Amino acid sequence: MCGFVGVFDLNKVPINLGCLCKMRDMIIHRGPDDEGIYIDHNLGLGFRRLSIIDVELGHQPMTTVDGRYTIVFNGEIYNYVELRTYLVRSGVSFKTESDTEVLLHLFAQKGKDCLSLLNGMFAFAIWDKEKRELFIARDRMGIKPLYYYADHERFIFASEIKAIIADRTIRREPNYPAILDYLSFMYIPGDKTFFKGIHKLMPGHYAIVGENKPLQIEQYWDITFNYAEKTEKQFVEELRSVIDDAVRIHLRSDVPVGCHLSGGLDSSTVTCLAAKHLQKPFKTFSGKFTEDEFYDETKYAKVVSKAANTTYLETVPSKSFFQKSLHKLVWHMDEPCVGPGIIPQYAVCQLAAKNVKVALGGQGGDEIFGGYPRYFFTYEKSTGFTKSINTQQAIEQSLLKKLANKFVFVKGYMKQHGIKTTIEKIRKNLMEHNNGTCSFEDVWRKYSSSFANASSVFSETLRTQLAGYNPDEAFFQFIRKDVTDDIFDKMLYHDMKAYLPGLLQVEDRMSMAVSLESRVPMLDYRIVELAATIPPHMKVKGLEPKYIFKKAIEGIIPNEILHRKDKKGFPTPINVWFEEDKEFVADILLDKNAKQRSLFDDKQIEKLIASSSAYSWALWSMINIEMWFKIFIDEDPRYVDSDGKAREEVARR
Known part of the structure; x- marks a missing residue:
């Protein structure tokens, strides 16, 4: 696991070594063990290992013996042993035992076609x-992340945006449409970032650019839902084997390996x-909060630890930890993304990094x-308007089971979002149900929104910046793609393409912040492709969440975990913290710089802060946006040092 940066001057101007080194070392946290530089006149590569x-x-950078190809690589190729054997048989000689050299020789032999042979996480x-x-x-x-900046003169790319903007000739401009995307969904669908002119290379894509060849981006892989005619037993056996x-x-x-364990x-x-x-024996790493028993899942984690005979280690992040860490989290993230779960994830990664260099986690199974x-809420509301393969299963599901599942969800939602917000959401749902006017897209948009009335807090300044932009265009691009006719799999496809990359951004940044490699075996592409061949009526039989997955892991995990009904997803008590320290929220959203920036209406912010426990997630979104401006646009010395890196401590007023 590493980090890299590259500069390709299309006008054939020689690379500035000092600038390249500065860009590389802006991400030293991704690779404190080693460093490297490669320059070929107008092409420069920097690497942290x-x-x-x-x-x-x-x-790294690593070059072939003949000097033609040079690589920088972040990630792991898990099937490198098998690929190495194949290459040796074809006459390739190796100098190292690394997966980097395997990838380099595979590309030298097959070019872009090597991508279909790789099983791993990589950029x-x-x-x-x-x-x-x-x-x-x-x-x-x-x-693994990969960002780029392109104009008529240069193509610049890096593992993190902060390495790109370490080149001071690149203007730091906010990208307001991306900011609205985040406010609306708490993630940014597509290739936009918070920085105008800087883009993500999308998952499953590659790009080629040359001195005489304009930038060309192509997709090499996608999820295809081709349902196989197999029995449930066959799917279960195949799935168990692949997992x-x-x-x-x-x-x-x-190096030593451990596991993140939530239970x-x-x-x-x-x-x-x-x-x-x-x-x-190996080590597992868990976290909890003490504000309320709702925020503590460690009883389940301990059951698994005992069954797997692991060394159980635990961390308990506090309000103080959150307040001291917030600016560092925003700096490491490059841009706001997803919810407050980044706080415990950062704490657990800190714990893991003190014990191992590699930690496996369970990211991806839900999507x-x-x-x-x-x-299931979207499906239930939509089946009256859209025919689906699951309709019969919905009819067969008992009313009692539906009510039980909804009660668990509402109880958890209320704990995280407050009573007022929960009641208002239920009221709106009842009104929409009675009106009977919701289409599948309407319902999916509603259940995917994080800040439904975001425009109510916009200032005139922000409204002007957003004039003419509709976030629904970016949001619906994946739902409307012709990959399947089934609405359940359409939702899964959307989340794998839009929501999951946001979660993976958190996974990457919070682990790399402490120089820890985080691996996610549930996202092995073989599992994803196999799941896409399972018809929804088997995948979630009787509208049972993850039904086929549960059948596949029967006997592998303790029954107490297998039959859990209180899914939580590492809830974080920001509603409690904001209520206890409203001054902390006001210091960020209502300080001099924030008021001069005038993104949000001050009076509306004051109202939200006054009822902070009810509007904690809305406040979380705005705090992250404002802190992003303070760090990356203002370069506020309270939060970042003169070298552009996050300060270790921030003094409260």
């Missing part, structure tokens, strides 16, 4: 000295299978197999 595979010899760039062309690519699911093998190859490492289905499965393959309540 966290040594995981072939610790001694895996130095990489390869310079072809002979053709004077640059090739960059990102893994199928977007586990088991995914965990097995994700354990490949030359949910996915992390428990990964932990129990890791125990099976390692056959020796692949249908684990979120909003899928």
Whole structure:
């Protein structure tokens, strides 16, 4: 796991070594073990390494013996052992045991077609000295990040945006449409970022740019829902085998490995299978909050730890930890994304990094197999308007079960969002149900919105910046793509393409902030492709969340975990913290700089702060946006040092 940056001057101007080194070292947290630079006149590559595979010899940038190809690579190729064997048989000689060299030789042999052979998480760039062309690519699911800036003079790319803007000639301008996307959904669909002119290379895509070739971006992989004619038993057996093998190859490492453990289905499965393959004690890392028993799932994590015979380690982040860490979280994230779960995730990663260099987690299972309540609420409201393969299953589901599931969801929602917000949401749902006017897209949009009335807090300044932009265009692009006729799988496809990349951004940044490699075996592409062949009426039989996945892991995890009904997803008590310290919120949203910026209406903010426990998620969104401006646009010395890096401490007024 590492970080890289590259500069390609299309006007053939020589690379500035000092600037390239500064850009590279802006992301030293991604790779404190080693560093490297490669310059070929107008092409420069910078690299920071966290040594995981072939610790001694895996130095980067790495160049082929003939000098033609040079690579910088962030991630892991889990099937590198098998690929290496294939390459050796075809006559390739290796100098190292690293997966980087395997990838380099595979590209030299097959070019872009090598991507279909890779099983891993990756972002990489390869310079072809002979053709004077640059090739960059990102893994199928977007586990590893890759950003770029392009104009008529330069193509600049990096693992994190902060490395790109370390070049002071690049203007730091806010991208207001992306900001509205975040306010609306708490993630940004598509390739936009908070920085105008800086884009993400989308998951499953590659790009080529040359001295005489304009930037060309192509998609090399997508999810296709081609339902197979197999029995439930056949699907279960195949799925169990693939999940088991995914965990097995994700354990490949030359340094100590542990597991993130929440006590949910996915992390428990990964932990129990890791125990099976390692056959020796290893460490697991969990977190909780003490504000209320609702915020503590560790009783389940301890059940799994005992069953897997792991060394159980736990952290308890507090309000003080949150307040001291917020500016660092925003800095590491590059741009706001997803909810306050980043706080405990950062704390657990800190704990893990003190004990291991690699940690496996359960990210991705909900999006692949249908684990979120909003899928079922959307489906239930939409089946009267859109015919679906699951309709018969919806009819068969008992009213009692529906009510029980909804009660659990509403109880949890109320804990996180407050009574007022919950009551208002229920009231709106009842009104819409009675009116009977909701289409599938209407309902999906509603259940995917994080701040439904965001425009109510906009200032005239922000309204002007957003004039003519409709976030629904970006939001509906994946729902409307012709990948399946079934609305349930349409929702899964949307989340795998739009929501999951946001979660993976958090996964990457919070682990890399503490120089920890985080692996997500549930996102092995073989699992994703297999799940896409399972018809929804088997995948969530009887509208049971993750039904087929649960059948596949029966006997692998403890029954107490398998039959859990209180899914929580690491809830964070920001509503409690904001209520206890309203001054902290006001210091960010109503200070001099915020008022001069005038993104939000001050009077509306004051009202939200006065009822902070009821509007905690809305405040969370605005706090993250304002803190982003303070750090990256203002470069406020209260939060960042003169070198552009986050301050270790911020003095409260």
